[in-house]
Amino acid sequence: MVQPAGAVSVGSRRTYAIPPSSLADAIKSLALQSGKQALFSAPALEGRRTAGLNGVLTVEEALDRLLRDSGFDYRIVADRMILITAHAPVTASGASAAERPSATARESSSVDTVIVTAVSDEAPPSVERLSARILAGSGVFDPGEVARLSPALNALPSGAGQLKLALRGVYGAGEATTPVYFGGAPVSGPSGTNSDPGLVTPDLALVDIDHVDVLRGPQGFDHGAGAIGGELRIEPNAAVLGRYAGAATLQGRLVQGGAAGGMVSVVENLPVGDDLAVRLVAYRRDNGGYIDNVRLGRDNTNSETTQGVRVAVKARLSDRLEASGMAVYQQRRIGDTSVWNGALGANLSDRYGLNSSDHDLGLSSLTLTFRLPHTVLTSTTAYYGWTLGRRLDSTQVVLGLADDPAGCQRYFTTAADCDATQLDAYAAYARGRAPSTLVQATEIKSLVQELRGDGDLGSGRWAAGLFLERRREHTRSAAQVVDDQGQVDQAAGYTGLRTLGSRFNQAALFAQFVQPIGDRLTLTAGGRYAATRRAAWTDVLIANIISGSTTSMPERTADGGEFNLRARAEWRLGRDASLYVQASQGARPGGVNTTPDPAQAVQTFAPDHLWNYEIGGRRALFHNAMIFEAAAFNIDFHDMQFANATPKGAFSYVMNIGSTRIRGLETALKTDLGRGLSLEFNSAFTDARLTSVSDLALTQFEALPGDRVPNIPRYRHTATLAYRRALTSDISALLSWQNERRSAITSSFRPDDPDYLYTPAGSLDTFTLALDRGHSNLTVALRNVFDKETPDRAISSPFGRDQIYGATPRTLTVTVRRSW
Template sequence: MLLASVMGSVALPATAQENSSQNPAAVTSDAAGPEIEQGGDIIVTALKRNTSLQETPISISAVTGESLANSGVQSVADLAASVPSLSFVDAGPSQRRVVIRGIQAVGEPTVGVYYDETPVTGSIGTTNDAGGTTPELKLFDVERVEVLRGPQGTLYGSGSMGGTLRIIYAKPSFETSGAADATISSTHDGGINYEFNGVINTPVVDDKIAVRAVGFYRNRNGYIDNVALGIKNINDEKTYGGRGMVRFTPTPDLTIDAAAYINRSRVDTPSWNPRAGKYNSDALVRQPIIDNLNLYSLTAAWDLGPVEATVIGSYLTRKLSNTTDVSRYIRTNRTPTACAALANGRAPCSATQLADFYTLVDSQSTSTLFPQQDMNTLTGEFRLSSSGARSFNWTVGGFYSHRKSNVTNPQVNADPVSGNIISPLQTSTVRFIDDRLTQLAAFGEVSWDITDKLNLTAGARYFNYEKRIVGETTLGSILVGARVTPPTHVKSEEHGTVLKFNGSYKITNAVMVYAEAAQGFRPGGANQVLGLDAALTPYLSDSLWNYEVGIKSAMFARKVLLNVDLFQIDWSDMQVTGRTPNGAFSYITNAGAARVKGVEAEMTAHPFRGLSIQVNGSYIDAKLTENQANANVSAPGLKGDRIPFVAKFSAGANAQYSWPVSERLGGLFRIDVNHVGSSFSDFRPAATFTRKVGSYELVNIRVGIEGDKGRWGAYLFATNLLNDTAITRATSSGLQVGETFVTSAAPRTIGLNLRTSF
């Protein structure tokens, strides 16, 4: 049953020509080579050289630009339906954590996210949780997405503990072309949405310089009503920006790509409270999220004959602002008991003391935490790789990254009628954080085809992390337990080595088996000062060993591709969430070990011309292998408890059929189905702040008509066709006074999509 329901997101089109009818970029070549080879298989560059997807001896999935467009993928979170073991802890735009194979934890990202050759991480925030705010660039004009499961530190500059997600955009080509895409839709419980995307490519100097420019704008009407403030559709979302690329080939052997990515996002926090009603929020303040991201990169690839040299440099800036309503938490302190505990050393307050304390509470009774995060990251990588078809292949390289983050986190008052933050700011408490992370690494792999059937690969990575943090609280508050603290300096440094071993054997030209053992590592650090005891501030690195075996096969003259793998991951010194005694604030600590066991599978079938079927799925058993012996963790997990936000079973499937309507017209029908199993928000299912995240199913359909050679297309579509209340995240904390807040997929949305290209 598992095998039948599990395989697929490879998303292979029938031919490269069919691919181009859906996405003008889909068959564009990048510096590494074309995406689709003769015979329909996908060419990937995951091993830093061109390899066929089916002959790449690792757990990897690839999704084409055509499949992204036809399945309605808008953001990285939408990719989960197409790739086994890929999931997201999804709190909405700018607040998503990427998870592969159940390696889900706070702190630095467990998954390396790359846009082209550039690794990106989220902002640290006040909880040092850079993995929880993955930067999201628009997925338009994408050539393909590659998802590598398992540790990848021996080939990728930015080490990844659970896997790597690569978004590869179309590159400039030396011909004039362009495309436009417009969508209008309506969301149940919401309103009208519209979106425009466009791309133009043109040569500037024949065979020397070409440019490619992309622009996009999206306005999505909200569907959540704030019943406390009387605001309908409070979570309106606007996303806009662009991407500019220049390709310079001064000689046939040298390719230089320069790119600028600009992304702007505006949305009110898309969370709601089930107690207030479906898609209803009762927050007492507005909670906007403003995300301004700029990414600049320069990549040079130089073919030196038997060796290819690649140099990559990038600079990322991000300004992220969000809010958290603390009004109800503040109001719970308006009691004699709270006055005694917080203001009078636990002795009963006098009438005068009580009146003064109530005045203090009332002055902050409508307020919010308002962190302002300013991050910039400089990265550089240099690598040398063998080139050409040979039995011995190798890659060696060096990597440097310096990330600087400044965070200002005040608690400020808001207008009780409108919910807007009062300007100028009325600040009750504030802390400042200066966080700097420097990473140096040397990495390499060697791969040897001992025979035409047997291959052995080994890799190693040496790393050095240094983290420096300065934190201070200049204005304290007894109501939230924040004490005034002078600038406090904390430094942590770690170095070490991770290893990888892989072996593969081609039983036939159509069947290959492989086995791999690889280490993953994530640095430790220190929590920013929040009036905690110094002993609670540092946290240690965590690491894992990933073991797997897999099979890749092609059947029935390559009309069916079937890939299956089994894996086990042993994870030690897990970085987990601890809480302050009042339950209001979280931080990172270490507790326990876990084992993750699972099976992943994917299948693509082309039963007859025009029909493509893909199925994928995973079963993941992710549990603690020992009790969490750490008093700083609220309700410490016990042996056998599941890792939070990891569903046991997830699966996705899609079918697409294209047929001729007339000599110049073609028809298209596509259906996508996604199932995600249930999970919990913390280790202990019955703990105070643990919430269950239920299972859900999403169904999307698309039907349309296309012009001659794919020059235009018109499509009707529906997402979340069954209008399922698909909750993607559920949380609670001391700040939320026992409430549950959830985020969910948008309700049923029906629309019209128009495309044209030249």
């Protein structure tokens, strides 16, 4: 997606509307609006800002205003290339800016440069880059909301603070198929009681963020922990040497039929001498709830508060050595899950207890960068600790087990069948332990280390490194009774209590080589080998007679080793077009289930793996006034890890269900319609179907080849029509209308499944008005303009039937930003 911009030619002058931003972004916007290219040193411009500009100007006048007092100058080469250089002193002849000579080829080649075409926020193919302006303009606050802007990325909610990400239809249980990186550090969710770390996506706030990259397809050949479906990489703004800067944001929020909320954030970049800088970020967001619990008589139960601080430090230790560090601490408190009962109606719930959630996450990292003449060596060390407290209303499960003959046998400690009197006695006991809730506390600690080298290889480049990960986790899970107010009845004691522990270790070697062949062809080859070990165990402290959690599980381990490859060829088809083909492998490790129910089908599950084949290209038309991008892919996904429940629904575990073929097409159209009007359209078509089914999946799900994989819409798009206009010499306005649409989804493989739910197609519209004046911005946004009850996902299980995760009702936000 590209920030809308309109530049209308008026003879040799154009109408420019460039908002306050970093100087690098402003130069990109000027290139976009003038139809030229820009050549500059990105490190040299780092941290420099501009108040922007509005008006009818020549390109020279616009550059003079942008670069005033910046310490930089410009030259225009061959009437189409803008060369940004360090400011040169006035010559003895007194040459003025208007009399600058053209740069020679020799002068241009001596600059450490980045070429910027007339498309801003560029990223490599298969990478969708969302800039800070796009994120802020769309009101994106956490990783789950990024899916609103990226049709290939689906966010699947499943509880308070629980969200699974699926990219290109690749998802399942087990390790996250789309892991999240924050500042270069991968952050994994907890395995919990269901061996599914991908069920909880890290929710660090996207405040003071430089950009977010959505990397499509298998990753890990040139960095990190590896990924089977893709990655979400969040890059916060780093501390900037030698520059004092800051920003403040204040937001108010009103939800139709719900409680009010708001947000405040403050950012300060503080230089300490010439070689040290500190960046401070603090924020708090209060979201008023809108779900009403009719059983408990409580309104707006799903309110939430997120608050945190972040400190970034950068130090230049020598001409070649640089250190940067980051520390983040965030708290999130969620009153209840945002789910409503389909039988009662939109935003109404009848749970016996609130599914609240508490998150406390601390992350720190240190990166050392050592620059040699032809090689850059980087060491990144990161550590995080994450504590999660969750409650899950289990009343329906307990009541459903009240007539379980096996539970009666456990209650009377007998192997013989219970008689009618015993069955009645057991049923009375089970119903006496309801209403019920699961109270779970999980602590996860992880240490990662990456050593990486990048360098020249003749005309090409190489990257290689070592990645190490050590993750430890402990969970305490208690089944307890709740009172008629939905609160835990401590006097009633425990229905059951157990603890679970797990360890995950990974060691990986990776390498990638990029080699141009001639002027038009570039070849890329990469490889990755990862060795993993997962261990898990459980201790039953108080036997749960009702669920069957009565026996501790000794430590079990699952070892694995996977070698993956990547190959890519890219052609430049002239100045304005390119084409690529790619094949890449991805894999996830197997694991150990910790379900205590003896009726569970499997105790361990095997690794799954895939091949991703794709072809794509980019074409610029009408002097870059229109950009079209497309990618078609075919994914063969084998031994897919998937979640299943025990026969009575008390526990969830992971199993391999067979193979899936995913075919898709992704497109993006970005066009300047003239006179300040622009249109952007991004879409994703995804068809994910089973191609083979394991015997276990056939028994458990009755799934058959050809069945569509649940929870993945076949089609999604975002379309944005925007109009930018300069109102005065220092005020510009932006009006935009965004439409998000997706096709229908289902909750399980087959319509005859008792848990099958059909979620119809839906769409949401957002209207935004933004006013920029100097370093100030006012944005008014109305999301879900028509107040549609568009479901995001529907779930049916013994924990709750006909549960709907719907879109937030019509929401008005007013945001004021000020930078300095």
